[in-house]
Amino acid sequence: MLRDYFTLSFKNLKHRGIRSWLTLLGIFIGIAAVVALITLGNGLQAAVGAQFGVSSTEVITVQAGGLNSYGPPGSGAVVPLIVGDVEAIGKLSTVVRALRRNLPSGRLEFNDKVIFGSVMSMPDGEDREYAYDTLELEVEVGRLLKDGDNNKIMLGYNFYADKVGLEKAIKVGDKVSIQGGSSAQRDYEIIGIAKKKGSLVFDNVVYMNEKPLEDLMGYGDNVDLIVVQVKSEDLMDKTKEDIEKLLRKRRNVKEGEENFEVSTPDAMMATVNTVLNGVQAFIIIIASISIIVGAIGIVNTMTTSVLERRKEIGIMKAIGAKNEHIFMQFLVESGLMGLIGGAVGAMVGMIVGIVGTMGIGNFIGSNIPLAISWWLIIFSLIGSFVIGAVAGIAPAMQAAKQNPVDALRG
Amino acid sequence: MKKEDKTKNEIINLKTVSKYYNMGETIVKAVDGIDISIKEGDFVAIMGPSGSGKSTSMNLVGSLDMPTQGHIFLDGEDISELAESDLAQIRGKKIGFIFQNFNLIPNLTVKENVMLPMMFQGTDVYEREAVAEELLKKVDLGDRMDHYPNQISGGQMQRVAIARALANDPEVILADEPTGNLDTKTGEKVMEFLQQLNKEGKTIIMVTHEPELAEAYARKVYWLRDGKVEKVTHKRKGFKVVEEERDLIKKHKENSNKGKRGK
Numbered sequence: 001m002l003r004d005y006f007t008l009s010f011k012n013l014k015h016r017g018i019r020s021w022l023t024l025l026g027i028f029i030g031i032a033a034v035v036a037l038i039t040l041g042n043g044l045q046a047a048v049g050a051q052f053g054v055s056s057t058e059v060i061t062v063q064a065g066g067l068n069s070y071g072p073p074g075s076g077a078v079v080p081l082i083v084g085d086v087e088a089i090g091k092l093s094t095v096v097r098a099l100r101r102n103l104p105s106g107r108l109e110f111n112d113k114v115i116f117g118s119v120m121s122m123p124d125g126e127d128r129e130y131a132y133d134t135l136e137l138e139v140e141v142g143r144l145l146k147d148g149d150n151n152k153i154m155l156g157y158n159f160y161a162d163k164v165g166l167e168k169a170i171k172v173g174d175k176v177s178i179q180g181g182s183s184a185q186r187d188y189e190i191i192g193i194a195k196k197k198g199s200l201v202f203d204n205v206v207y208m209n210e211k212p213l214e215d216l217m218g219y220g221d222n223v224d225l226i227v228v229q230v231k232s233e234d235l236m237d238k239t240k241e242d243i244e245k246l247l248r249k250r251r252n253v254k255e256g257e258e259n260f261e262v263s264t265p266d267a268m269m270a271t272v273n274t275v276l277n278g279v280q281a282f283i284i285i286i287a288s289i290s291i292i293v294g295a296i297g298i299v300n301t302m303t304t305s306v307l308e309r310r311k312e313i314g315i316m317k318a319i320g321a322k323n324e325h326i327f328m329q330f331l332v333e334s335g336l337m338g339l340i341g342g343a344v345g346a347m348v349g350m351i352v353g354i355v356g357t358m359g360i361g362n363f364i365g366s367n368i369p370l371a372i373s374w375w376l377i378i379f380s381l382i383g384s385f386v387i388g389a390v391a392g393i394a395p396a397m398q399a400a401k402q403n404p405v406d407a408l409r410g
Numbered sequence: 411m412k413k414e415d416k417t418k419n420e421i422i423n424l425k426t427v428s429k430y431y432n433m434g435e436t437i438v439k440a441v442d443g444i445d446i447s448i449k450e451g452d453f454v455a456i457m458g459p460s461g462s463g464k465s466t467s468m469n470l471v472g473s474l475d476m477p478t479q480g481h482i483f484l485d486g487e488d489i490s491e492l493a494e495s496d497l498a499q500i501r502g503k504k505i506g507f508i509f510q511n512f513n514l515i516p517n518l519t520v521k522e523n524v525m526l527p528m529m530f531q532g533t534d535v536y537e538r539e540a541v542a543e544e545l546l547k548k549v550d551l552g553d554r555m556d557h558y559p560n561q562i563s564g565g566q567m568q569r570v571a572i573a574r575a576l577a578n579d580p581e582v583i584l585a586d587e588p589t590g591n592l593d594t595k596t597g598e599k600v601m602e603f604l605q606q607l608n609k610e611g612k613t614i615i616m617v618t619h620e621p622e623l624a625e626a627y628a629r630k631v632y633w634l635r636d637g638k639v640e641k642v643t644h645k646r647k648g649f650k651v652v653e654e655e656r657d658l659i660k661k662h663k664e665n666s667n668k669g670k671r672g673k
Contacts, residue, residue: 004529011517315513318474319574320502320530323495403494405475408513 002332009333013340016305023301024341026294027387031345031380032352033287037280038376039353043360044279046368047198048272058233059134060240062089062226062247065261079259081223085250089228092242094235099127100210101225104217106180108206111168119153119178119206121213130229135202142172142192145209153178153188154207157196164204178206180217198364236264294341295391302334302395313399314407323400330396331389338388339381346380419450420483421504421581421613422471427480429466440466442637443480450581453605453614455624458634465586467634468617472584473501485581502530506575510587512567514559520570521546521555527577545573549603565596572603582613589623601627 013020064081083100090098102121107114123131124147131137132144145154155170162169170176172190179185188208197203214220230239243262253259306313313326321329354370361368424446431438441463448454448471456471458464469475470482473489482489485504489497506527507513514523524542525535533541546555549569554562559570568588575583585604589597605627608614618624624631633641 001529001532004535008518011522015517311513312515315515316526316530317498318472318501318507318513319527320498320578322498322530325530403475404498405469408474408509 005332009336020301023297026290027341028345030287030291031342032349035346035349036352040356043357043368047360058230060228083221094239096229099227103224109177113166121210138195139192140195150212152191154192156203156205158203160193298391306399310407317404327396327400330399334392335385335389339385342384421450422448423483425481427477430478453608453629455628455631456617462634463637505582506580508571508585510590524573549573585616
C-alpha cells in the first residue's frame with residue numbers, strides 16, 4: 001500500500017508545474033548549505049591548522065607574552081625568553097627536548113628589489129631532524145639546510161613562485177643579501193626551496209642556521225619561541241603545568257599574571273574550532289531559515305494542489321478511497337516534494353564540498369582527505385522527506401475531510 | 411449494525427428519504443420523502459428534468475451522500491449509521507460509478523485508472539494488474555492500456571470508466587447520464603455494454619433526463635419531479651412501452667427542454 005502511495009505521488013509530481021518546484025528552493029538551499037558545510041569541515045580545519053605549520057600533537061610551544069602580541073611570536077615581549085629557559089625546560093622529566101627558535105625580521109635584497117620579512121632559525125644536529133619532522137619540511141628543489149651551512153639559506157615556497165614582491169622567481173644557486181637589525185648586510189647562497197605549506201608564515205620565511213642568524217641579527221641569548229617535544233600525548237597537560245610553574249619561578253611572576261604563554265596544539269585547535277563553530281552556527285541558522293521558508297512553500301503548494309484537485313479527491317472517494325487513503329496520498333506527495341528538494345540540495349552541497357575541499361587542498365599544497373559522510377546524506381534525505389511530510393499534514397487533512405459530493409462537483 | 415427486514419434480493423432501499431440544503435435563510439428540499447427500492451439484477455432508471463432532485467437521489471442511492479431524514483439500506487445495512495470514511499470502503503466494494511464526464515484521473519494511465527478502486531480495497535498489485543487488463547480487454551481497450559485519458563476519445567474514456575466501475579466486481583453499477591457527453595453512436599455502444607452487464611447479472615441504475623434512453627433499456631423507471639417520486643413504471647413483457655408511459659415521456663421531454671433553456 002505504501003508503495004502505491006509513492007507510485008501515485010511520483011505520477012502526480014511529474015505533472016506539477018514549475019511553480020511547485022520553485023517553492024522547493026528553500027529546502028534545496030538549506031540542505032545544500034548544511035551538506036556543503038559538513039563536507040568542507042575537514043578542509044576548513046586543515047586550512048586553518050596549516051597556518052600553524054605544525055602537525056604533531058606532542059608539541060608544546062612557549063613564547064613570551066608582551067604588550068604587543070600581534071607581531072611575530074615574541075616580538076613585542078617586554079621580558080624575552082632566554083637560552084637559560086630553554087635549557088631548564090629541556091631538563092624536565094616529561095620533556096624529550098626543548099628547541100630554541102628565533103624568528104627575527106630582516107631586510108632582503110634581490111633583483112634590485114627590497115622586501116622585509118622573517119628569518120627562521122634552524123637548530124643543529126638531532127634537533128634539526130626533529131624540527132624538519134614536526135614542521136613537515138621538505139624541499140621542492142635543492143636540498144634542506146644541514147649543519148655547517150654558514151652562508152647558505154633555504155627559502156619558503158612563495159619566493160620560488162615569485163609571490164613575495166621581488167618580481168623575479170628565485171632559483172637555487174642565486175644569491176640574496178640580507179640585513180638584520182643594525183648590523184651589516186651579508187650575502188647568502190640559496191641551497192633549497194621548501195615545498196608549499198599553505199601557511200602565510202612558512203611559505204614566506206627565510207630559513208637560516210642558528211649560528212649565522214645570531215651573528216647576523218645579534219640578538220644574543222634572547223629566544224622568540226621554545227618548541228617542546230613531550231614524551232607522550234598523555235603528558236601534555238602535566239608538562240604544560242610544569243613549564244608554567246618553572247617559568248613563573250624563573251621570571252618571578254605570580255600565578256595569573258604570567259607574561260608568557262604556553263600553548264598546546266589542542267588549545268590552538270580549540271581556538272580555531274571556536275571560530276569555525278561560529279561560522280558553522282551562522283551557516284546553520286541561515287540554512288534553518290531557508291528550510292523553514294521552504295516548508296512554508298510546500299504548505300502553500302500543497303494547499304493549492306488540494307483545491308485544484310478537489311474533483312480528483314471526489315472521484316477517489318466515490319470509487320472507495322477512505323479518508324486515510326486521501327490523507328496518506330497527499331502526505332506522501334508532500335514528503336516526496338521535500339525529498340526531491342533535499343536530494344538535489346544534498347547533491348549540489350556534496351559537489352560544492354568536494355570541489356571546495358580540493359580547492360583548499362590545492363591552496364595549501366597538500367591532499368585533504370574528503371569527509372564524505374553517507375550518514376549525512378541519508379540523514380538529510382530522510383530529514384527533507386520528514387520536513388515535506390510535516391508541511392503536508394494540514395493540507396492533507398484538508399483533502400481528506402472533503403465531502404465526496406461537494407468534491408465531485410469540483 | 412441494524413439488519414433490515416428485506417426481501418431477499420433487495421440491494422438498495424431508500425425509505426422515506428429526504429435531503430434538505432440550508433441555503434442561508436431558506437431550506438431547499440432537494441429530495442422530499444422518496445422511496446426507492448432496487449432489486450438485484452434489475453435495470454432501473456431514475457428519470458427527471460433538471461431540478462427534480464435527480465442528482466441528489468443519485469448521490470443518495472450511490473451512498474455518496476447522507477440523507478437529512480429517512481434510512482438508506484445498502485445490501486441490508488443501514489448506511490446512515492456509518493461514518494463517511496467507512497462508507498467509502500463499502501461503497502467502493504458494492505457500487506461501481508460511471509459519470510457523465512467520465513471522471514478519470516488525468517495523471518494515471520488507462521490501466522492505472524482501472525486499478526485504482528482495487529488499491530483502496532487492499533488488493534495486491536499483481537491481481538490488480540491482471541484484473542484491470544482483463545476488464546479493459548472486455549471493453550475492447552486492450553490496446554489502449556498505457557494511454558493517458560487525454561490520448562483517447564470520449565467513447566473510449568467512458569468504456570475505461572465502465573471497466574473501472576467493474577474493478578471490484580460490485581453488485582451495482584450506478585451510471586449518471588452515461589451517454590450525456592457522447593454522440594449517439596458511441597452512446598449506443600456504451601449502453602450496449604451496460605445491457606450486457608445487466609444480462610450477466612449486475613444491477614444497473616441509470617440516472618438520465620432522456621426518456622428515450624430509459625424507454626429503450628430500463629425495466630423499471632422512477633419518474634422524479636420536485637423532489638418527489640411522481641410515478642414508477644414497469645416495462646411490460648416484450649419491452650413495449652404502454653400508452654400511459656408514452657405520455658409521461660412526452661411530458662418529461664418538454665419539462666427537460668424547458669429546464670435546459672432555463673439554465
